[in-house]
Amino acid sequence: MRLGTRRSLMATTQSQMVADAYTERTGRAIELVGVTTFGDVTKAHLAQLGGTGVFVSALRDKLLEDEIDFAVHSLKDLPTKQDPRFTLAAIPARHDHRDALVGPHKFADLAPGARVGTGSPRRIAMLSALRPDLEYVPIRGNADTRIGKVASGELDAVVLASAGLHRIGRDADIAQIFEVEELLPAPGQGALAVECRADRPDLIAFLGVLDDAPTRSAVTAERSLLNALEAGCSAPVGAFASDDGHTLNLTAVVVALDGREAVRKSAAGSPSEAVTLGRLLAAEMIAEGADRLMGEHSH
Numbered sequence: 001m002r003l004g005t006r007r008s009l010m011a012t013t014q015s016q017m018v019a020d021a022y023t024e025r026t027g028r029a030i031e032l033v034g035v036t037t038f039g040d041v042t043k044a045h046l047a048q049l050g051g052t053g054v055f056v057s058a059l060r061d062k063l064l065e066d067e068i069d070f071a072v073h074s075l076k077d078l079p080t081k082q083d084p085r086f087t088l089a090a091i092p093a094r095h096d097h098r099d100a101l102v103g104p105h106k107f108a109d110l111a112p113g114a115r116v117g118t119g120s121p122r123r124i125a126m127l128s129a130l131r132p133d134l135e136y137v138p139i140r141g142n143a144d145t146r147i148g149k150v151a152s153g154e155l156d157a158v159v160l161a162s163a164g165l166h167r168i169g170r171d172a173d174i175a176q177i178f179e180v181e182e183l184l185p186a187p188g189q190g191a192l193a194v195e196c197r198a199d200r201p202d203l204i205a206f207l208g209v210l211d212d213a214p215t216r217s218a219v220t221a222e223r224s225l226l227n228a229l230e231a232g233c234s235a236p237v238g239a240f241a242s243d244d245g246h247t248l249n250l251t252a253v254v255v256a257l258d259g260r261e262a263v264r265k266s267a268a269g270s271p272s273e274a275v276t277l278g279r280l281l282a283a284e285m286i287a288e289g290a291d292r293l294m295g296e297h298s299h
């Protein structure tokens with residue numbers, strides 16, 4: 001089977017991880033096929049390209065053209081409205097959902113006015129609430145480029161997903177991992193999505209061996225909440241759910257961009273009701289003013 005992957009280090013590593021897990025479970029070999037996406041070659045800011053979906057669409061094109069059999073995406077880059085032509089055949093176990101600070105100092109030890117790089121409104125808003133005295137600098141580029149700005153002295157620290165840093169072998173650069181009480185991750189952060197065409201039931205069945213039920217219910221609740229908030233990809237929304245096999249716990253936050261106001265709520269329910277749990281929590285948050293906080297960043 002042919003697994004299409006973006007060519008970045010993070011993408012090839014996570015694709016190889018999935019390929020290895022599949023081969024280990026089934027004895028079947030996987031061929032990795034490199035695909036160049038528009039998001040990888042353009043220097044324009046992602047927001048001007050219609051969001052992170054640009055990373056996903058090139059791989060989906062290759063699925064439709066039958067040049068590849070399946071693809072692995074970072075789940076948080078997938079639009080919440082699933083395209084009916086495709087199926088999430090597996091969501092493998094998520095190992096780390098949290099954000100990490102990269103640099104020589106812990107967050108509390110950064111000097112006032114220190115420059116912290118992150119392009120994410122969610123991270124800027126929540127970190128501003130903790131340290132309004134720091135300067136948050138918008139950056140983009142792959143993780144290596146971002147980390148390089150700390151090494152060069154251009155920035156004092158950068159914030160990236162812990163899972164991504166682990167995948168590219170940069171754990172040693174992490175000064176601190178933020179707990180969800182400080183910084184709620186993006187919905188789906190740290191999880192992978194194994195996607196194939198919806199008209200390939202054979203493949204969906206094969207790939208299903210990679211699925212982890214508690215991860216699937218958790219990210220389903222997180223994404224259902226994001227969808228029900230009608231939040232754009234640049235909205236400052238954090239969400240994290242965990243499923244212990246009996247109960248699904250979901251916590252979410254919507255923060256004003258300056259970090260001075262937030263609506264944060266939690267709910268619990270059955271793992272089989274993940275979609276409903278996310279939708280209900282979103283409705284409660286909207287009733288408490290979440291849509292007003294999102295302002296221009298909704299839709």
Ligand SMILES: NCc1[nH]cc(CCC(=O)O)c1CC(=O)O
Nearest residue numbers: 074077160161163164189190191
């Ligand atoms: N938006 C880019 C993106 N998509 C997935 C990851 C990291 C890995 C993950 O969350 O699975 C990143 C970089 C980052 O946020 O640090």
